[in-house]
Amino acid sequence: MTRVKICGITSIEDAHNVAAAGADAIGLVFYAKSSRYVTPEQAAKICNALPPFVTSVALFMNADAEQVNDTLNKVKLDLLQFHGAESAEFCRSFNKPYIKAVGINGLKNFTEYADQYHDALGILIDSHALGKAGGTGETFDWTLLPKGYAKPIILAGGLTPDNVAEAIMQTSVYAVDLSSGVESSSGIKSKVKINALMKEVNRIQA
Numbered sequence: 001m002t003r004v005k006i007c008g009i010t011s012i013e014d015a016h017n018v019a020a021a022g023a024d025a026i027g028l029v030f031y032a033k034s035s036r037y038v039t040p041e042q043a044a045k046i047c048n049a050l051p052p053f054v055t056s057v058a059l060f061m062n063a064d065a066e067q068v069n070d071t072l073n074k075v076k077l078d079l080l081q082f083h084g085a086e087s088a089e090f091c092r093s094f095n096k097p098y099i100k101a102v103g104i105n106g107l108k109n110f111t112e113y114a115d116q117y118h119d120a121l122g123i124l125i126d127s128h129a130l131g132k133a134g135g136t137g138e139t140f141d142w143t144l145l146p147k148g149y150a151k152p153i154i155l156a157g158g159l160t161p162d163n164v165a166e167a168i169m170q171t172s173v174y175a176v177d178l179s180s181g182v183e184s185s186s187g188i189k190s191k192v193k194i195n196a197l198m199k200e201v202n203r204i205q206a
């Protein structure tokens, strides 16, 4: 069963809609330049309102250790997602499970890059260029995905209710991660699109 994470949650209502639709995880963006940015105080309210068995994921983009620690102190978080140029040493320094995002665009050697993060729970592959921010809403050529990599692969980048079934069937990834593809406007999730997404994911796995 392919897992689903919906990223960029900014309200309790959106978190409830994601959980009710049957997604596995919500993502909270702690990157101030993002339209989906939430403060630790807002995120704490959202996480406290989550039902059991829905994973809360904190997305950081080149944050410093102080910001990550401050967020961890204030918010009940299950997993960290590092979406920038964070070193493996930095990612593991919080003693918290993490996933590392990799921008596939222009990446020379996936295995060499991803192997540095050998203690990550999984590797998220997005369409952005190395060093640039993700969440662009752009897809990439899924045939570039590594085959048979030792860790779970999470596919991101431009996924929508219309292309998610094709993406899962073509790639057999462990999980998909969506943000802009299930929004009604930037930072606001659409209940209709979230339900349509989960219907598609369930349809092809029935």
Ligand SMILES: O=C(O)c1ccccc1N[C@@H]1O[C@H](COP(=O)(O)O)[C@@H](O)[C@H]1O
Pocket (backbone or CB within 6 Å): 007, 008, 027, 029, 031, 034, 035, 036, 059, 061, 083, 124, 126, 133, 134, 135, 136, 137, 138, 156, 157, 158, 159, 177, 178, 179, 180, 181
């Ligand atoms: O969502 C953001 O604003 C964001 C900012 C900086 C880095 C990553 C961000 N989002 C992540 O990008 C991918 C793809 O998003 P999309 O579906 O193409 O909009 C996803 O992992 C988001 O979590």
